[in-house]
Amino acid sequence: MVQKIAFLASRAPVAQTARAALIGRYGDVAVEKADVIVALGGDGFMLRTLHATEALPAPVYGMNRGTIGFLMNEYSEADLPERLAAAEEELLNPLAMLAVDQAGNTHEALAINEVSLLRAGPQAAKLRISVDGRVRLSELVCDGALVSTPAGSTAYNYSAHGPILPIGADVLALTAIAAFRPRRWRGALLPKTARVRFDVIEADKRPVHADADSISISNVHWVEIRSEPSITHRILFDPGHGLEERLIAEQFT
Template sequence: MSRTNIAFCASTADTAQEALVALNARYGSVPQDEADVIVALGGDGFMLQTLHATQHLVAPVYGMNRGTVGFLMNSYHEDDLGDRLAEAMEEVINPLEMRAITAAGETHEALAINEVSLLRAGPQAAKLRIYVDGKLRLDELVCDGALVATPAGSTAYNYSAHGPIIPIGSDVLALTAMSAFRPRRWRGALLPKRAEVRIEVRDHLKRPVMADADSRSVRDVVSVEIKSASDVEHRILFDPGHGLEERLIREQFV
């Protein structure tokens, strides 16, 4: 596929801004709504921001790493960008949909490409009640928090919390606890992608909890519903041999 019309965007980091100037001068840039491809310059956080900001557009996003880890990014090289874009392989991922209800009765909705997490917001551990597809699965989880992660996000916060790495293409979500105190040995669960998870906060006044969807936070939540947004697709481009599937496998042998 020819991707001749490029829209460049960059994080505020100095290295990303320098790359933006160099690439604009070399290849030119068009508005995002006229682009065949959007090239994001930055780290994984900026890639998530770009995917969210451009989800209404047809153009896929190709990231080049001007950040730190760069799990969702390709390596940065200024040469032969047109050839790299023409040869790039596409991955399509569905985000999670979060619907959070606060103690004040407000409803907040957001999409998360990596994970939706619930985190204690006070000195005491959170107490959470977990339902899957309307069925009570865990009456009380005493913990620092819990999260639901997509395969694409399984190597991020989920992996740091000792959750499993999930292969891309798996119709599976990870439900992972953070510092679970009770049940002592509960390590989480793997759920079908179609599953709908509802997490209720017990004793929310004494043990406040915040919810977060890809760094968009809601405080004082009393319940959070999480499910895969199958009607939303994010298209990400990777250099051949360096797609998400290869990265997920490689991450497990580091």
């Protein structure tokens, strides 16, 4: 059966050129009518595509026209219908962020990779960390901290020396960024059902902003993070090159 394909591309010229070539070869439909959505770009564009299409039933198959391409497949114009038919599906639940800023405004956002808190001034941040309503760390002095999904564990989390999580693991990584006190504290592994809350201590003196993928909230007072099981992202990968294999391979490079 021939699948109806919607092609989306980042603004990069190489991605736009690829989209034109693929449309010329396979046609194009609106995303609402597509059986599968093909995203052309890098990992950042893939994340934006997943967020933008989360309410649609079609899975997303990425082809790398960016830099790293961890969430993407190799680019090729040939045999695309056959590749899509053979592709393996990964299911991902995003994180839900609820943040209240210093003015009392409430902000909500979703993150497929991670939610991070980062100092916004010259002084280190001070964070109190609670898990499921219980204070677990009364004061973390640091440049920041993050909560990562398994899919995002090789991104910012890994750069901050957090653990790489198997894609099927029902856990989240809580990782400190340049922890000063407690010295060298790097975080914890938490069940996927955990609710993590960060309270910013001395927020006026030590401002902190929160990022959920590409959404940034300034001057946060507190942030709560949890997995959102009601939303499932469907991502397609070529056989043998799915997220599980990539997460394992990343640990041996």
